[in-house]
Amino acid sequence: MRISYREAMRQALHDALASDPRVFLMGEDVGRYGGTYAVSKGFYDEFGPERIRDTPLSELGFVGAGIGAALGGMRPIVEVMTVNFSLLALDQIVNSAALLRHMSGGQVSVPLVIRMATGAGRQLAAQHSHSLENWYAHIPGIRVLAPATIADARGMLGPALADPDPVVIFEHAQLYNMEDDLRDEPNEDWACDIERAAIRRPGSQLSLITYGGSVPKALDAAAELARDGIDVEVVDLRVLRPLDTATISESVSRTHRAVIVDEGWRSGSLAAEVIARIVENCFYDLDAPPVRVCSEEVPIPYAKHMEDAALPQPARIVAAVREVLNV
Amino acid sequence: MFDFTLPSLGADMDEGKLVEWKVKPGDAVCKGQVVAIVDTSKAAVDVEIWQDGVVHALLIEPGERIPVGTVMATLLDPGEKAPPKGGARAGKQAGERAPAVHGAAVAEGARLRISPAARKRAEVLGVDVARIEGTGPGGAVTLADIEAAAQPGVPKAAEAAPAVHAEADRNTEMRRAIAAAMSRSKREIPHYYLSETIPMARAQRWLSQANEGRPITERLLMAVVQLKAVAAALAQFPDMNGFFRDGRFEPVQAAHIGVAISLRQGGLIAPALHDVGSKPLDQLMRELADLVKRTRAGSLRSSEMSDPTITVTNLGEQGVEAVMGVIYPPQVALVGFGRIAPRPWVEVGALVAMPTVVASLAADHRVSDGHRGALFLAELRERLQRPEEL
Amino acid sequence: MGEKYPELRANVIAILRSIAPEVEADELRDDRPLRQQVDLDSMDWLNFLIGISEQLKVSIPEADYGRLVTLGNLLDYLRAKLS
Numbered sequence: 001m002r003i004s005y006r007e008a009m010r011q012a013l014h015d016a017l018a019s020d021p022r023v024f025l026m027g028e029d030v031g032r033y034g035g036t037y038a039v040s041k042g043f044y045d046e047f048g049p050e051r052i053r054d055t056p057l058s059e060l061g062f063v064g065a066g067i068g069a070a071l072g073g074m075r076p077i078v079e080v081m082t083v084n085f086s087l088l089a090l091d092q093i094v095n096s097a098a099l100l101r102h103m104s105g106g107q108v109s110v111p112l113v114i115r116m117a118t119g120a121g122r123q124l125a126a127q128h129s130h131s132l133e134n135w136y137a138h139i140p141g142i143r144v145l146a147p148a149t150i151a152d153a154r155g156m157l158g159p160a161l162a163d164p165d166p167v168v169i170f171e172h173a174q175l176y177n178m179e180d181d182l183r184d185e186p187n188e189d190w191a192c193d194i195e196r197a198a199i200r201r202p203g204s205q206l207s208l209i210t211y212g213g214s215v216p217k218a219l220d221a222a223a224e225l226a227r228d229g230i231d232v233e234v235v236d237l238r239v240l241r242p243l244d245t246a247t248i249s250e251s252v253s254r255t256h257r258a259v260i261v262d263e264g265w266r267s268g269s270l271a272a273e274v275i276a277r278i279v280e281n282c283f284y285d286l287d288a289p290p291v292r293v294c295s296e297e298v299p300i301p302y303a304k305h306m307e308d309a310a311l312p313q314p315a316r317i318v319a320a321v322r323e324v325l326n327v
Numbered sequence: 328m329f330d331f332t333l334p335s336l337g338a339d340m341d342e343g344k345l346v347e348w349k350v351k352p353g354d355a356v357c358k359g360q361v362v363a364i365v366d367t368s369k370a371a372v373d374v375e376i377w378q379d380g381v382v383h384a385l386l387i388e389p390g391e392r393i394p395v396g397t398v399m400a401t402l403l404d405p406g407e408k409a410p411p412k413g414g415a416r417a418g419k420q421a422g423e424r425a426p427a428v429h430g431a432a433v434a435e436g437a438r439l440r441i442s443p444a445a446r447k448r449a450e451v452l453g454v455d456v457a458r459i460e461g462t463g464p465g466g467a468v469t470l471a472d473i474e475a476a477a478q479p480g481v482p483k484a485a486e487a488a489p490a491v492h493a494e495a496d497r498n499t500e501m502r503r504a505i506a507a508a509m510s511r512s513k514r515e516i517p518h519y520y521l522s523e524t525i526p527m528a529r530a531q532r533w534l535s536q537a538n539e540g541r542p543i544t545e546r547l548l549m550a551v552v553q554l555k556a557v558a559a560a561l562a563q564f565p566d567m568n569g570f571f572r573d574g575r576f577e578p579v580q581a582a583h584i585g586v587a588i589s590l591r592q593g594g595l596i597a598p599a600l601h602d603v604g605s606k607p608l609d610q611l612m613r614e615l616a617d618l619v620k621r622t623r624a625g626s627l628r629s630s631e632m633s634d635p636t637i638t639v640t641n642l643g644e645q646g647v648e649a650v651m652g653v654i655y656p657p658q659v660a661l662v663g664f665g666r667i668a669p670r671p672w673v674e675v676g677a678l679v680a681m682p683t684v685v686a687s688l689a690a691d692h693r694v695s696d697g698h699r700g701a702l703f704l705a706e707l708r709e710r711l712q713r714p715e716e717l
Numbered sequence: 718m719g720e721k722y723p724e725l726r727a728n729v730i731a732i733l734r735s736i737a738p739e740v741e742a743d744e745l746r747d748d749r750p751l752r753q754q755v756d757l758d759s760m761d762w763l764n765f766l767i768g769i770s771e772q773l774k775v776s777i778p779e780a781d782y783g784r785l786v787t788l789g790n791l792l793d794y795l796r797a798k799l800s
Binding site for chain 1: 442443444445446447462463464467469470514515517
């Protein structure tokens with residue numbers, strides 16, 4: 001069946017709510033309004049205000065409440081509207097959720113799932129266009145996921161809820177309307193593990209490594225390059241923490257070249273971390289210096305043409321690949 | 328006293344071989360005078376000195392291969408007294424780098440741009456990386472460059488050590504080199520293929536007449552006639568003859584035809600028969616016989632390996648109708664001949680049994696188009712109808 | 718079929734082996750086309766005939782090549798020339 005990323009996420013939430021009474025959804029406008037991105041549409045009527053809880057505009061407060069509920073044996077799914085607002089909850093996520101297992105000497109765990117939209121590209125201007133996945137990927141104690149396909153949108157929530165520690169799921173806002181085929185029953189298409197990166201397109205000449213909203217752009221670039229006979233592999237990181245270094249290394253050792261596409265800003269980016277691991281693990285297999293395609297280091301502009309110019313785009317990816325291959 | 332060091336005679340020169348000294352100890356030299364002949368990978372070059380002086384000691388023997396910057400000789404400044412024998416300035420070791428003679432462009436301390444993967448591969452294959460021209464970003468030497476350089480016949484830094492394994496190693500390496508070159512060809516070169524059936528009655532008749540009076544050692548083979556015809560046709564189609572490098576086609580005037588020669592133990596080498604267009608058939612026949620012999624004996628000259636501007640392959644001997652070849656990069660075309668055999672042919676409205684051959688062209692679409700290729704094959708056909716002019 | 722003229726045959730095969738070292742004398746059939754049994758291109762063939770004409774002191778006009786298909790043909794031809 002052909003469904004959207006939004007619908008896949010909705011089905012995943014519905015499954016979780018229907019199958020486990022400990023699961024509840026909490027966040028701004030998730031209830032009566034049906035979610036800012038309409039992911040929880042209809043849930044309020046179906047599951048009631050106890051399990052679909054609208055919250056005040058206080059990320060610090062309701063993420064903290066989610067942590068408390070998780071400590072108390074519930075399986076909360078906290079929706080932070082976007083990563084931009086999650087900065088208000090950083091203390092709860094970094095100082096509490098990520099550390100309580102450690103600080104309690106293993107007495108407690110925080111089985112919390114935090115979902116948030118991320119990324120630019122929809123003319124929402126600088127304060128609503130951040131890609132700060134890397135900030136969370138820096139923190140030991142939490143797992144960070146970036147579903148970039150319909151199958152991952154459908155399949156990642158289950159194992160995330162089963163994880164005894166906090167999991168942050170980044171949903172790139174530009175992916176919600178993407179559609180793809182997905183079979184109804186759980187199967188190998190869903191690729192439900194939350195451990196491994198995935199090769200989305202096999203190729204021999206270069207590894208294009210990316211995640212989240214940049215995956216479709218990388219695939220477009222690879223398709224364009226293929227028309228010129230350039231055979232590029234696309235690796236979707238999927239799990240941003242812990243990074244699947246083995247898959248990255250295997251791919252780059254085979255292709256000898258890497259271009260990393262990351263919507264985050266270049267300095268201190270996740271792309272930088274990926275390149276560091278490539279150099280650590282594959283130095284003697286590299287046939288060219290790895291190259292990054294990141295966002296320009298500016299506040300993301302509001303004007304459409306300027307916003308487009310600031311973000312990684314297929315044309316820039318193609319140009320970077322050609323630079324590395326010198327073709 | 329000052330040092331005379333081996334200057335870099337071009338951006339791609341990392342070492343050279345001393346061919347001959349033009350001076351001896353005690354000679355007075357003046358700025359600009361040729362003091363030595365040094366063989367680089369490209370040519371023998373007259374090397375000038377950039378300072379007046381008197382030759383004190385020559386430290387390098389003719390035949391030695393030395394890196395750029397090596398001290399080759401020491402000289403006394405004009406009027407300076409020679410130091411006592413066994414003094415402080417004995418010769419420096421070859422390979423030791425020293426500041427350049429004033430004015431000579433020496434790539435002092437310049438580190439070779441080579442990818443880590445290429446360096447590792449070069450070690451495995453025993454390729455001397457200093458002699459390779461890089462095709463990667465910024466002229467870096469890449470994996471593909473190493474694999475191209477590892478093809479048989481090209482001098483390698485490290486010789487295969489144990490003689491017992493030499494044969495097997497050579498075969499493996501040749502296979503690997505062919506694999507690398509052909510993969511690169513199919514990856515990079517957009518081939519187009521054309522073929523033309525060419526009547527060969529005239530050429531056969533002419534050849535048997537030509538051979539009639541000749542002792543067996545001077546007889547010509549049709550292969551030579553075909554090679555000469557290809558060279559003659561190339562003269563009018565320079566876009567089939569040359570190299571595609573760094574995104575550009577470099578035409579070559581002379582037709583150095585790579586003749587595909589299969590080896591008895593397997594594998595293939597296509598060394599150059601030089602300047603085919605300007606040589607008479609008798610000479611070409613002698614040179615071809617010699618080339619085949621030396622190829623099979625494994626004693627080729629490096630120019631024969633690097634010079635071919637086009638390849639000609641003849642698989643008709645094995646009885647195939649036609650060949651659709653793979654271009655040998657950086658060449659831009661390959662001509663194939665199939666078997667010469669009598670086939671039905673219409674001539675002046677009548678069906679006759681005509682000896683024909685299928686000539687094919689694989690050419691690089693980045694350099695030429697099918698129309699040019701078609702005209703080239705038509706020209707080849709016409710040349711083979713006038714064998715007496717070849 | 719018995720082997721013809723053992724001495725002549727041995728000489729001819731020695732010449733052939735100088736061009737195609739992999740040839741085994743016992744495996745060559747006198748009644749089958751030689752170039753189907755041994756991988757000889759036209760240069761090899763010419764060198765083979767040059768070797769024969771020089772060592773056995775016979776001249777082999779090109780017009781006769783067509784008759785020299787099998788090893789048997791060649792041995793008969795040489796026998797006739799030599800006697």
